[in-house]
Amino acid sequence: MKVSVIVFPGTNCDRDTKWAFEKLGAKVEFVWHNEHDLKNPDLVVLPGGFSYGDYLRSGAIARFSPIMNEVKDFAKKGGYVLGICNGFQVLVESHLLPGALTRNDSLHFISKYHHLKVVNNNNKFLSELNVGDIVNIPIAHAEGNYKVDDDTLKKMYDSEQVLLKYCDEHGNELNPNGSVDAIAGICNENKNVFGLMPHPERAMESILGGEDGIKMLKGFFK
Numbered sequence: 001m002k003v004s005v006i007v008f009p010g011t012n013c014d015r016d017t018k019w020a021f022e023k024l025g026a027k028v029e030f031v032w033h034n035e036h037d038l039k040n041p042d043l044v045v046l047p048g049g050f051s052y053g054d055y056l057r058s059g060a061i062a063r064f065s066p067i068m069n070e071v072k073d074f075a076k077k078g079g080y081v082l083g084i085c086n087g088f089q090v091l092v093e094s095h096l097l098p099g100a101l102t103r104n105d106s107l108h109f110i111s112k113y114h115h116l117k118v119v120n121n122n123n124k125f126l127s128e129l130n131v132g133d134i135v136n137i138p139i140a141h142a143e144g145n146y147k148v149d150d151d152t153l154k155k156m157y158d159s160e161q162v163l164l165k166y167c168d169e170h171g172n173e174l175n176p177n178g179s180v181d182a183i184a185g186i187c188n189e190n191k192n193v194f195g196l197m198p199h200p201e202r203a204m205e206s207i208l209g210g211e212d213g214i215k216m217l218k219g220f221f222k
């Protein structure tokens with residue numbers, strides 16, 4: 001399993017992401033934003049951070065990075081792409097995923113563990129989990145408030161693109177940022193491009209607070 005982790009100026013979760021995938025047995029390469037070679041991966045990961053300082057909007061400038069041409073081609077050919085937090089924002093800004101990520105309702109940066117419920121597992125990413133499973137994963141964002149128009153949202157439900165929702169420990173809806181339907185993670189129609197605001201790569205060891213991230217990332221190794 002070969003994973004390429006894209007690094008933009010301001011990315012700050014690249015090393016955690018590399019470490020997490022290596023822990024699961026992957027060979028991981030970094031790819032700098034102005035390169036044009038993805039290094040032949042099985043999975044491309046856009047990690048979290050503050051690409052271009054979040055100027056304009058999170059992900060709005062990274063979208064124009066040279067390497068995004070290759071990421072788009074890779075995704076169009078069916079290659080697997082995962083965007084975590086800022087990476088999710090970049091994928092949305094690049095129109096590889098539907099909707100938009102706007103400022104949290106509170107207008108505050110939120111950093112804490114939060115429960116998530118698996119809404120759909122009929123995809124490679126969440127294939128190690130069951131529908132209804134609850135995981136506890138860190139969130140750390142200022143612009144995680146997911147918005148999408150009603151028609152697109154309906155299509156997303158119909159084609160199993162809504163994957164994860166924020167909830168409390170019992171699975172009841174608990175929305176930290178105002179996202180429509182408390183959505184925390186989605187995929188594209190072809191189920192090869194995934195994005196989520198929470199950070200599975202930060203939940204890989206019980207001594208650091210939890211290892212539910214393993215169950216999530218392991219899906220890509222099937």
Ligand SMILES: NC(=O)CC[C@H](N)C(=O)O
Nearest residue numbers: 048049085086141142143
């Ligand atoms: N942890 C992250 O990737 C943060 C994403 C983005 N900078 C935000 O605050 O919303």
